[in-house]
Amino acid sequence: MEKAQKEGKCLRQIFENVFSDGKFFYTKNLIPGNKVYGEKLVLENGIEYRQWDAFRSKLGAGLQKGLKQLPIKKSSKVLYLGSAEGTTVSHVSDIVGREGLVVGVDFSATGMRRFVLNCENRENVLPLLADASKPESYPEEIRKIKFDVLFQDVSQKSQAGIFLKNSPLLKPEGFGMLSVKARSIDSSENPEKVFRQEAEKLKEKFAVLQIIPLKPFEKDHALILCRLKK
């Protein structure tokens, strides 16, 4: 158990359950006293908050770069592809709270080892070691759930393809967030062009709301916010 720093920061609520002191973003710690990746803990009015490191989380970077709208809300159900070690997942799990649900899917056993340890005491996180490009291999129970939000952060060549394959798991008019890594799609093409191409591919099913380049937090990455068409 780590003790939180007592600091008189005036935190403002930016999105539901997401706070900011003007420089950093914070989420309410679901398990007070617990650190996931060595982040800073801040105590205000008896509530403990965890600082969101934008350099280690693409969603955090998206927030810093001016995300217009955060579809992840209290008690939403989130399908998170490419959970890796669970850095971002822990913040998402903070936001959705105990009524919500986060399913973290990852293919790599190395990442999953840390993820399992991290999410063991977070009651709203389900780990799933599976190939995100084959949603039909998910367990029956998972496929029955209608998710509110689909978040994807994988470094594969067919990032938009994987995203579209998983979109049937969303509920009607559900939101999608896709973090594009331009370098794993085409290592020599201009990243801006790759972002536009990927957004174009999504338009088959989604309405693209915002494309945020994640410079300087991540090189050649962008976050695409989109919503299922009616």
Added chain:
Amino acid sequence: MENLEILRKQLLSKAKEQVVEEFSSPEIQLVKAVNLLEDLDRIFNLMAEHCIEWYSVHFPELRETIEDNALILKLVAELGKRENFEEEVLVQLVGEEELSKEIFQASKNSIGSELSEKDFAEVLELAVNALRLKKQREQLESYIQEKALGIAPNLSQIAGALLAARLLSKAGGLKRLAMLDSSKIQLLGAEKALFRHLKTKRKALPPKHGLILQHSFLQQLKPWQRSAMSRALAGKIAIAARIDFFSPKSRADGKLQDSLQAVFEKCQKIPEKPQRQFPVLERTRRPERKFFKKFNKRK
């Protein structure tokens, strides 16, 4: 909600099982060992460099007469100060009479300065530690070779056990290596050069070989003979890896080796071509950064 709790427990235990299963494969140990080997080499070179640099204050001529770092360290660790360099002991340690005579002469007429006991203790400690590291490295190497022979016998026969282990670790396991095409195997380990080639719109030359350059056939050939050889070698490595993965019990019995030998002999006869003039890459200047622009204006 109760269902969810049960589901969560199931998934957690399943994920744990899969993780345990994944990490119990011998390939994981091999990958870790190969990574360690490369780092040990780096650390040893660093330590040897520091130790010899320091020792040179006392006896600078030693470094000029001997090229092998490990041998210098051995002399430092066994004999210590240059006054202790006796001819008979030197012959035993070095193994060559001429060289040891040379060292002995140098130790008598050295221009090095004196080191105090305390200073010398530090140098000695460093030398002993570096030698211990060297020993560990050799043990690790034989461990890796043994492991590679166990995992991929055909591949080890074609590529040599150490190179086979390096390829396996770079590709991330036998399954992945077996799935790679031979052109990718040819360039494993040459990613930097490959992407330089792609990013400069093919103005920079493409690499011919990555890790497989360490193979003894390629080492024996002249640079202009290597391209054909590396293509052939990569092809045979791909075949061997596939045999190892898909039918682990079968052996190629030297068939691959024979055809490689034939290609090698052909390649040795390729004459040197007259040097072609390649266009020189123009260095583009980085665009001026915003901060500097502002700064310059104010001036």
